[in-house]
Amino acid sequence: MTLFRHPRDRIPVLLFTLMFALDLTVFFTATSWWLPILWLGLGIIPKGWISAWNHHHQHVTMFRHALPNRLLEIMFGFQTGVTSHAWFLHHVVGHHRNYLDQTKDEAGWKRADGTTMGEMEFSVLNWLMAYPRAYRVGLSHPKALRVFLGxxxxxxxxxxxxxxxxxxxxxxxxxxxxxxxxYVTVWATYFHHVGLDVTEHSQASYNILHKGYNLMTGNLGYHTAHHTKHGLHWSQLPELHAQLAKDIPATLYRQPGIPFVWTGTEAKIDPAESELGAIAQ
Structure with a gap:
């Protein structure tokens, strides 16, 4: 019997574990005041990428058994600030069910009066409310709530x-x-759906086709595909995107952020510049 649900999760989990081992090494051995601060700065971007994989794990757990999943989630919690089942409640059974309705969306980008939040406003508000909203969703999912709280x-x-x-x-x-x-995770989600007040999955998400971005985030850039079939393993998202590409408006493609693009980050792009044709074939 294999330990992993999908063999492709083996290398990512190994890399997360090595990163956590480095965290512990710095924690237990650093004696100078500057080294932990340096490590904090160096880890911001890699741990932002790990946040994407924690997200994938909450959709499709990486291990077949509960114990290794819980141990992995402890490691993810220390790396990303998102603890076990927090993403599942807030995001999987919350945001994914409600993102087409801004009066219910747990990651909503509209104010109560219907106007669009600014980037900073959205990020701070959703950062502060992430755990209260996860708990609120959990009241309707008591089994998951018990795991979340424990x-x-x-x-x-x-x-x-x-x-x-x-x-x-x-x-x-x-x-x-x-x-x-x-915070970085919440900030990044602002660019996934902002301004898209629609009723169809094909029109409700921005996509990023940059190869480096999708390598480091487990194909999170194929966001329309992810919302169309959110129980699909991350490795299968490019194939689904290819099937859906003809129905995705050309206006729903963006540049990735830093460090992949240093100017015009998150800007909308012409899909003719983004290898859309190659993927669709």
Missing amino acids: MGALQVALLGVLFWHNWYNALFVFLLPMAASL
Whole structure:
């Protein structure tokens, strides 16, 4: 019996584990004040990418059994600030069911008066409300809520032990990166759907076809495909996008952000410049 649901998850999980091992190495060995701060800065972008994989895991768990999944989620929690089942509640059974209705969307981009939030406003509000909204959704999913609360308590307890051992290193190696990664994740979601007040999946998401971006995020750029069939494994999203491409408006393609593009990040692009034709074939 294989441990992984999909063999393609083996290398990503190995890389996440190596990153976490480096976190622990810095935490337990750093004696200078500047090294944990340097590690915080160096880890912002990689942990932002790991956040995308944590998202994939909440849609399709990487292991076949509960125990390795829970252990992986503890590691993800320290790397991304999103603990076990938080994404599942807020995002999978929340946002994915409601994103076409801005009066219900857990990651809504509209204000109560129907106007569009600014980038900073959306990011701060959804960052602060991520866990309260996950809990609210969980009230309708008691089994998942129990896991969310239990694993959340365990995550806090483990973080408390780290602070007891070395509060300074715990602050810069774990707590601040957790908060920053959650914020970066929320900020990135602003560009997935903002301004798209529609009723069809094919018109409701922006897509990013940049190869480097999709390599590092597990094909998260194929966002229309992801919302069309959110239980599909990340490795199968390009194939589904190719099937859907003819129905996706040419206006729904964007550039990736830093470090893949340093000017015009997240700007809309002409799909003629984005290898759309090759993918559609």
